[in-house]
Amino acid sequence: MITGENYIGKERSSKGGVTYKTINPKLNIENEDLFYEASEEEVNKAVVKASKAFKTYRSLSGAKKAAFLNAIADEILELGDTLIAMYQSESGLPEGRAMGERGRTIGQLRGFAQMLENGSWADAVIDTADPERTPIPKQDLRKLSIPLGPVVVFGASNFPFAFSTAGGDTASALAAGCPVIVKSHPMHAGTGELVASAVIKAAEQTGMPDGVFSNLNSSGIDVGVQLVKHPEVKAVGFTGSIRGGRALYDIATQRPEPIPVFAEMGSINPVVLLPEATEKRGEALAKTYAGSITLGAGQFCTNPGLLIGIKGDALNTFIEALSKEIVTVEPSCMLHPNIIGNYEKNKANALKQEGLSVVADYESEVAVNHARQTVVTVEGKTFLENSTLHHEVFGPFSMIVSCENLAQLEEVISKLEGQLTGTILAETEELKKNDSIVKALQNRVGRIIFNGVPTGVEVCPAMQHGGPYPASTDSRFTAVGIQSVKRWVRPFSYQSWPDELLPDELKNDNPLGVLRCVNGVYTTDKI
């Protein structure tokens, strides 16, 4: 069923000389299928096709694009157990996770389809003419979001479905009206090919132009670099490491025509333990956090890698309980030998830093590629002095910073790099009294959580997934939820345009019934 070929639009192609295989991390063996890395010529062809497809795809009605997205969801489900088995063989993740992530991916596609059917997403704004105005008449102006052009999406290692081939970046870009070229993640190329086949089928069924979607295999960096440098590519979506995301951002911003890159990168997701809550609920919190830290072998971008508390008995009790609890969690398999290799290396590097104490370490034997969870503690002062300790160790590793007092805790927060999330564990009255800590944390993160865990990213309009650099390259956008479509569109104004030639969203009689801001008032009324 797997051909190992690239999809250049609907055409299958394998002209490159480089081949590679994926790995089953649970069995620690190579999978059988051979994948053909896209050649320079194939990469170029995919972009040229996308650019051509853009000419028609950009103007399709919301209903037609919605039908396409729904068909993708249907075709993914149609792949059934084959897809789930492939996902597991390339990620080492359990079946339940595969099913859950597929559900999330389907939900995202249908969510964007619903957004398109409604039509209000494109931010229609209308200011009608006033020919009588003095000293100069006012012209009629009408604004709507339009797509940027072909978008390149880099699949993520840790979400083979939800942030890869037909994941959030692809779904939002297609919804915006942008053709998508996926740079397939080499760790799950087979999963990628299966999902790509579903997208291509859906495109053909719903009459989309050839080139609206391509899927390019790649085991190194060349394909990605060529894509980001290509003059016909107009934006980039990426989920992965800070090093990778920054490299792409640098290439994109140094082009003759710079293009936007939305890279969702690293985060240690600080969790602040205020003293009263720690005292009252320390043990229960410890249990919850033992689960959050080890969830999915710590391979979530919202994994809580840093806990910050105030020195004392309550914090000690919390540390003891967390340490005791976390070693009872059965280690799980990481996504790839390289990923567990990096985990071990980065953890070892952290442990070499002065002033760290290991308080929990899973010591029993583990199966191959399974990650041992580790918790360490460090003094606030030491943490402040050594920025190496501020960096993410991707995996089930967490650091507890014990501060002298609230002032030092606030200083620790304000010295952190940008983060996706920040959590405060506190009594409500305690939260009220510590407004400056809340404000300091707010200034470093994209989402703030009260008495919960950062893991579990709800897909809903009010979700912000993205934060100050290096959590993402542009904190003004989200990577999750329907508002992620805003990454791929730009506002466009029509001045004095004939009503019959305006897009439906801007016509006087509002045939789609969309919500519009008309002369400063939001309404679905006709004009």
Add this chain to the structure above:
Amino acid sequence: MITGENYIGKERSSKGGVTYKTINPKLNIENEDLFYEASEEEVNKAVVKASKAFKTYRSLSGAKKAAFLNAIADEILELGDTLIAMYQSESGLPEGRAMGERGRTIGQLRGFAQMLENGSWADAVIDTADPERTPIPKQDLRKLSIPLGPVVVFGASNFPFAFSTAGGDTASALAAGCPVIVKSHPMHAGTGELVASAVIKAAEQTGMPDGVFSNLNSSGIDVGVQLVKHPEVKAVGFTGSIRGGRALYDIATQRPEPIPVFAEMGSINPVVLLPEATEKRGEALAKTYAGSITLGAGQFCTNPGLLIGIKGDALNTFIEALSKEIVTVEPSCMLHPNIIGNYEKNKANALKQEGLSVVADYESEVAVNHARQTVVTVEGKTFLENSTLHHEVFGPFSMIVSCENLAQLEEVISKLEGQLTGTILAETEELKKNDSIVKALQNRVGRIIFNGVPTGVEVCPAMQHGGPYPASTDSRFTAVGIQSVKRWVRPFSYQSWPDELLPDELKNDNPLGVLRCVNGVYTTDKI
């Protein structure tokens, strides 16, 4: 009245060794006042103050920030004739223009104040909890736009009021909750100081934190570079040349923590003449365009620098009429000897290109620093082959491209760099028949105009001022209208946050009565 000092917050300071004067271009003499360029220490102090001010300013209510903006408008008006005279002496622009631009600036400040009073601008989105949901309960999530941090604004040469010290960038950033540090434009440093004094007075009257606004003098590039590199600066607004904007963009994107730069740069604002309209209304259009090309000595970013038509009698008639009409316009004074120097240099360089014919050139004597208007023609093929011809000549210069047919005209459009505006002069039926030309033009511009002129940028919510690079560095934002506030904010989510501690916009009972998207529905209702 002018001290030549910098405003480091409310403190006046002149510690730098470099001084400079402005020039009265009409008289071609230096003005008397001496300005002290900000020293490295002063620049740093301004940023540190801004960063400190941000801690309180960011959380002020909309009503308080609105009072500040309204007070700025009042204080600018309070400066009366002194300010108008200073503006004229530093720009060579006539009194009517000074008054008009002041009105626009006041209007922008009051427009943002009104936006803040209403409170709906911050895009409140609420998804309420569903504890019964399976398999996992849904958390309460509430999202709101929050400010990025200190913003640096580079004043523009061609709008000493509306795009400078207290112009659109400053007003929108202050409205967003960001302190502003203005890098004053050296050509109108006195105007800048007077307006800065108004801002500082307003800040003191309305109890704003010291550092919410600073105004730094600078005659070279060092102050700007230091500002954009400063780690506490979080965003940049710029209006000016492609070279200047790109340099700042490169610095900002290559920082350890990259920051967004919104630079509004060059544009030749293509105008497409379709054949029927040219035939029917050629002479009238020629008159209108003679006015648009020479308006303000061509010193508008929306000046029509390129007209594209189809070879033939109708176009010839238009060219003749335009040529005849445009030389009847009295030349006007440019902003600065350097600006007219560049105009003459760039025009001479364009005229050196092969295949250009001069069809109109103001030949009579002109006063010092007054710009002679020039119109040239070129064949479509020649234009396509020589990209030098695609570059802006800032001033009253326009090029008419005469194409073989509509296909070549479409090719010319699609080969253009990104533009602020594109205009189509056509009969309605003719517009209908040429959808692919409209689409090609739409893909290169931020605003499209039917049967009008690109000059005259209305300040209203439906205005898009910004377009694909190099018209601006990020086409996803506008520099004009209240939506320009979006450049300086980022979405921020609260998860499971206690209602009483949420910002008013997100509280259940919606005390400000703002428009919110609650569980997918836009409403001003309580929850």
